[in-house]
Amino acid sequence: MDKCIRQISEENEKKILSPLACLSSQSKGRLREETECDIRTAFQRDRDRIIHSQSFRRLKHKTQVFLAPSGDHYRTRLTHTLEVSQIARTIARALQLNEDLTEAIALGHDLGHTPFGHAGERALAQLSPNGFKHYEQSVRVVDILEKDGKGLNLTDEVRNGILCHTIGEDAYTLEGQIIRIADKIAYINHDIDDAIRAGVMNEEDIPLDIRMGLGMTKSERINNMVLNVIANTDDKKILMSDDFWELFNDLHDFMFVAVYKNPVCKGEEVKAVAMLEQIYEHYSKRPEEMPEQYVGIAEKEGVDRAVCDYIAGMSDNYSVKVFNQLYVPKFWIE
Structure with a gap:
């Protein structure tokens, strides 16, 4: 019998991808067993389910940093997600890891985020006696809440990557680990871009040593950070070099004061x-x-x-x- 398209794709993964990559044919499986698709691999199927979900569509009307900005070019939770996906796929392709798995995790990582960004998350965390964390909620969305309580029934690798994308234990796949660092690269740079657009800061306000170390523009910083991750990743962990990571944290500290706590951004x-x-x-x-x-x-x-x-x-x-x-x-x- 002729092989189906999915089987050909799975064989191509074995030929092309790094030995460190997570192969779709070796997935740990889903919460509920399903007949495999003849065309799409397991991770491609997960990606498609996320894109077609209601929670994914709602991200276009969820705050990233600026509440109800008076302009069309400020990031929303959806555009943030797409930028994370683009950066993550670039890293995955360069490292010959599974791009489909990486993309699926990236597209699903913020599905459980609240309205009004992290302010909404902090509000629910304080109101609920059980606390609230958006990354746990994202897994709950794909497991339970989507499709009127049926969930999306995603693979374990995608679910783990979503759960581990922010803090705590690393994802057990390198593809999942990519999302944690791609998320940081995306948000720090697009938040600078949005803050400049809002007149909150100028590029030149960023301390010179940080700009000289990471890049003088948004595109330079993203490119340099991505190249640094690719160059410094080993067979167990996706990571930046120590000096780049220190500069990133210095930049985050600057943004915390200049933007994340700025009344212009957070007054409402x-x-x-x-x-x-x-x-x-x-x-x-x-x-x-x-x-x-x-x-x-x-x-x-x-x-x-x-x-x-x-x-x-x-x-x-x-x-x-x-x-x-x-x-x-x-x-x-x-």
Whole structure:
């Protein structure tokens, strides 16, 4: 019998990719067994499921850093995700690792992020007695919440990469480890770009020693960071050289003061957090008013779990709409 396209692709992976790469034919599998696709490998299938998911589409209306910016060119959670994917794929290809696995993890890594960026995440973490972490929520989205409670049934390698993309234990695949560092390269550079666009800072405000070490422009910094990762990665860990990593942390410290705590960028966060607090309080007392899926979660896993799931899944726009419906007289917003 002739081999199907998927089998040919799997054989090509064995011929082309590094011995350190995670092969799709050797995946640890899914939570629920499925018949393999004749065309796509397991990781290609995961990528497609993420792209076609509702939670992926909602990322276009979720804050990255700037709340409701008055311009079309500021990053959203979706454009951030795409930039992470591009950087991660470049690294994976250069290292001859599995680009499909890398892309799937990158596209899914922020699916569980809250509205209003990290301010929303901190709000839910403080409100919920069980805490809240967006990377854990991202896994919950793909395992449980998508497709009306059926989940996307992704491979273990993609799920692990999503879970480990921020802090804590490293992903067990090198492809998963790429996402953690690509995420950092992407956000630090696009946040500088957005801050300059907003008039919060200028490129020249970045300390000269950092610019001379990492690059004088955004494109130079990204290119130099990517090249440094490729040159310094070993067979166990994706990493930058010590001197580059130190400069990156210096740049992050600068951005923390200049941008991440800047009132121009964060002045509206207090209002956004207060709004989420009131939405949380309302549905914690009246869980039956949530959509049917979340009412079911409240019955099975508790009210707090359901309310966190509901709020985390909201876009910025939708959370404002819900708040208005709950607390603002109708004739005021018509």
